[in-house]
Amino acid sequence: MRMSMATPPPQDRRMARKALVAASIGNFVEWYDFAVYGYSAAVIATTFFPAGNATVGLLGTLAIFGVTFFLRPLGGILLGRLGDRVGRRPVLSLTVLLMGIATALMGLLPTYASIGIAAPLLLLVLRLAQGFFGGGEFSGASTYLVEYAPPHRRGLWATLSMATGVFPFAICGLVVFGVSASMSEQAYGAYGWRLPFLFALPLALVGLYLRMKIEETPEFRAxxxxxxVERSPMRTLLTHHRRAVLLVLAIASLNAVGSYTVTSYMPTFLTSHAHLSQATALIASSAAVAILACLLPIAGSIGDRVGRRPVIVVGTIGIVLLAVPGYLLAGQGGMLSALIGQLLMIVPLAGISAVLGPSMCELFPTHVRYSGSALGYNVAYALFGGTAPFVAQSLISRTETPIAPAFYLVVFGLVCLVAVLKLPETSRFSLATAAVGDEEPPHVPISQENAR
Incomplete structure (x- = not known):
């Protein structure tokens, strides 16, 4: 197994700050698309599907949301391979631009009434494109930040990027609410819903500009x-790092189901089953997600101090215990109860999300880090993240039990807890010798790594 050399001398603080901002903005663009699609699910269902059956339209909208995740592993494999061969920076520049273009084009699509079945098909094509390029974004940004961060702050830096992936759910909720509140319901349904999608293009251009200005990471340069440089990252992963890939798969699966059940699906749940107005549901969900974004850096810092494993174990147990009470409260029909119910689940979810980014990077050595984290992360989100809103809605429809998604989350948490308990503590070791695999090398403590 090839291992990286010692970390080269540190970059100055100004370059480090630029790296942090540039890596984070792409994550914002990636999740902005998912957020605007989730918050616009109701109007998308009536715009791109036949009128007359609201349930079929909503399920179709959520199905497209889920199906596009299945292209993420392919994007992760191909883009991760590029990232491990040519560098993190050029791949991240590519992903942020093409994700933004795909999202903006969704805002220009004609309706079902105009072109019939071609409307949802074109929507699917753009969502597939967004999913493909999104497959290289979060794992690439996390890899970049973890490799650039001071050794004792890898958790904090990675969770700052994760927070920028959460903020879109809060900001987008406010954007959708602001646009819808500024015009009549008819105008919003006719053209107003398109504006939040179009906003993605200028965001992507800013992200591209920032990423073109940053340098390659010290780890990859070494x-x-x-x-x-690894010529066949996937072959090396499947030969020497199967255990690490499976651990990333387990952690990311738990985070995916938790995130999409508690954030993306929640506005739909609050309007369809708690009978809140769209405005009230968006305000409650946006406030809850904003709190989650603020909790992530705190949880990341705690992970740097006490380790990744204790944080994710406590978070997983918290989700198992609080999912049902959280959904019960959220479904009571008031904005305050909706907010408190979401917070019961969001607080433990912050612990899980905060550990995901740094852990999945620390489990792999530099020469396969991008590919390894991308493979485990994207397979998890394809199987369990993108399908979570559809599964949640289907469970409610079949069981006629509004809190059915909570039981799904509980069962999933219990299953993943077994894997979480097997997670090794990686926060204390140098990235130069990081690896958990079939031939695990000796780890070098951070104290022996060159100070950054």
Whole structure:
């Protein structure tokens, strides 16, 4: 197994700050698309599907949301391979631009009434494109930040990026609410819903500009200078790092189901089953998600101090215990109860989300880090993240039990807890020797790594 050389001298603080901002903005663009699609599910259902059956339209909208996740692993494999061979920076520049273009084009699509079945098909094509390029975004941004961060702050830096992936759910909720409140319901349904999608393009252009200005990570430069760039990352992963890939798969699956059941699906749940107005549901959900974004850096810092494993174990147990009470409260029909119910689930979810980014990068050595984290993360989100809103709505429809999604979350949490308990503590070791695999090398403590 090839290992990276010692970390080169640190970059100055100004470059480090630029790296943090540039890596984070792409994550914002990626999740902005998912947020605006989730918050606009009701109007998308009536715009791109036949009128007359609201349930079929909503399920179709959620199905497209889920199906596009199945292209994320392919994007993760191909873009991760590029990231491990040519560098993190060029791949991240590509992903932020093309994700933004795909999202903006959704806002220009004709309706079902105009072109019939071609409307949902075109929507599907753009969502597939967004899913493909999104497959290389979060894992790439996390890899970039973890490799650039000071050794004792890897958790904090990675969770700052994660927070920028959460903020779109809060900001987008306010954007959708602001646009819908500024015009009549008829005008919003006719053209107003398109505006939040179009906003993605300028965001992507800003992200591209920032990413073109940053340097490659010290870790990757060391590998390149040593001539140990991996030629076949996937082969190496499946040969030497199967255990690490499975651990990332388990952690990411738990985070995916928790995130999409508690955030993306919640506005639909609050309007359809708690009978809140769209405005009230958006305000409650946006406030809850904003709190989650603020909790993430705190949880990341705690993970740097006490370790990744204790934080995610406590978070997983919290989700198992609080999912049912949280959904019961959220379904009571008031904005305050909706907010408190979501917070019961969001607080433990913050612990899980905060550990995901740094852990999935620390489990792999530099020469396969991008590919390894992308593979485990995207397979998890394809199987369990994108399908979570559809599964939640289907469970409610079949069981006629509004809190059925909570039981799904509980069962999933119990299953994943077994894997979480097997997670090794990675926060204390140098990235230069990071690896959990079939031939696990000796780890070097951070105290022996060159100070950054």
């Amino acid at each position: 590998v390149k200078e040593a001539g140990t």
